[in-house]
Amino acid sequence: MTRTEIYDKVLEIVHDCVPETQEQELKESSVINTDTAIDSMGFTLIICRLEAVFDIKIPDRQWQKLYTVGDVVTAIEKRLK
């Protein structure tokens, strides 16, 4: 899967889990809680859905380190390799 494909899937899941983000322009550089409408519970939901969709596991400890949408894409990309 290419980075762009992962990014597109991430956006689809973000929009689905937190509908308030559908009207926001999300870029790889978007800071998760500052530039988006995602709170910590919404983020938990997103990560759980991403893990299921990509069949990966991101340790809870790593969740805390994800800062931008791009960080999320990178974390998935690493685990798919």
Add this chain to the structure above:
Amino acid sequence: MFQAKYPKYPSFAALLEDLAARQPEAPALRFGAAGCKSYLAFQKDVQARAEALKAGGKRCLGVLCDGSYACVREIFAAALAGMQLVLLDENLPEEELPALIRKTDIDALWGEDALDADLTPWLTRGAADGAGRVLFFTSGTTDSSKAVVLTQASLCASAWNGGALLPLSPEDRLLCLLPLNHVFGFVCGLLWGLSCGACVALGRGARYYAEDLKHFSPTAVAVVPMLLGFLLKQEALNQGLRLVLIGAGDCPPALPAAVKARGIRVSFGYGLTECSSGVALSLGEDPYAMQICPDFRVRVAEDGELLIENESCMMQGYCKDPAATAAVLRDGVLRTGDLGRLDEKGLLHVTGRKKEILVFPDGTKLFLPEYEARLRSVLPERDFAVIELKAAPALVLRGRETEREAVTRALEPLMRELPLSRRLKRVILDPSPLPRTATGKIQRWILQQKVVSQYDKN
């Protein structure tokens, strides 16, 4: 005078001994896909592990709380073994752990397998005279947060106080979703259920928040407001759930109303780590009018601050910080820093905060002087203040919109270090000076009103 149905246990060992004798085969803990331990089986597991810990000769165990059965067993076993316990957030940044280990005299760690770093070099010689003590950190994740020294007896007394107002029965199943390193999670998610002889179902972690209610079919659950909002959004409240206890954060009225609309009883709790958790609970129709727990006496000072007295649940003090202890606890009276009033029926209404602290709906607390000092390290020479905006931290900085990119860049390294719930949600640039008193102190409430009104207009 309250006549609680259950004993006020002096220790975790006494609790286990009594329940294992009275209802040996009743389920004490459910966990994982299908795990279950009766009170007797749990007691035996704990005793066996306590023997091993005693043989190890360590005196202070730091537990990185993951909420698993093994974690609960370890906590009880260390208590039985006479060790001091320090309950830690399993997701703490590793670089913050050495300071907490030093501060609380930890000489052994449980749960460190999940860490990348080897913390052995940081372990101390252990705490002298720590038996019976259980330490919790007030704000979880900063190395300057205070370690509150509680005891097994104070925690059991707190559970007893909660059970006196909201009793559970052995037929009940309490779902424990909150982290055990928070005193609200430990007392209201675990000890409250065990003290009443109920079964406690141990939640399987954040990934399963919504599924756990279906999986364990609880009759009662303790939550923070943000988690409740999430569960409601996910339509996760199960049939058979009869009681939701909300605590540890400001709660918008829509949440208890939505729970009630589903025919479920809802109670709101007010408490502090310094008092081993709950001080008052709402029992009637109004979730914000709270009955004071039987062991507590609450007075309102002239300036509206709530003053609390209690012999059984009060902290011993802040660990190795007599000055901080003396600042809030004198002659057995705790100055809470919270504002409130008592109505004509003696019910407590909490109305605000005097101390410089923000508490968010997920239970996160920000001690503003400390938080702003960290911001100062990346924004030196700038005029700013942190306020609460839409239930999240916001930075108000004197400056112009053209500076936004530079400010964001300056903040990024610090924000990356912080967990999501403690990061700034908004940065507001305002060219006008921040409102200050004659002595130069920021008038935060004026700033808050100004920003909120501007935000509402837009």
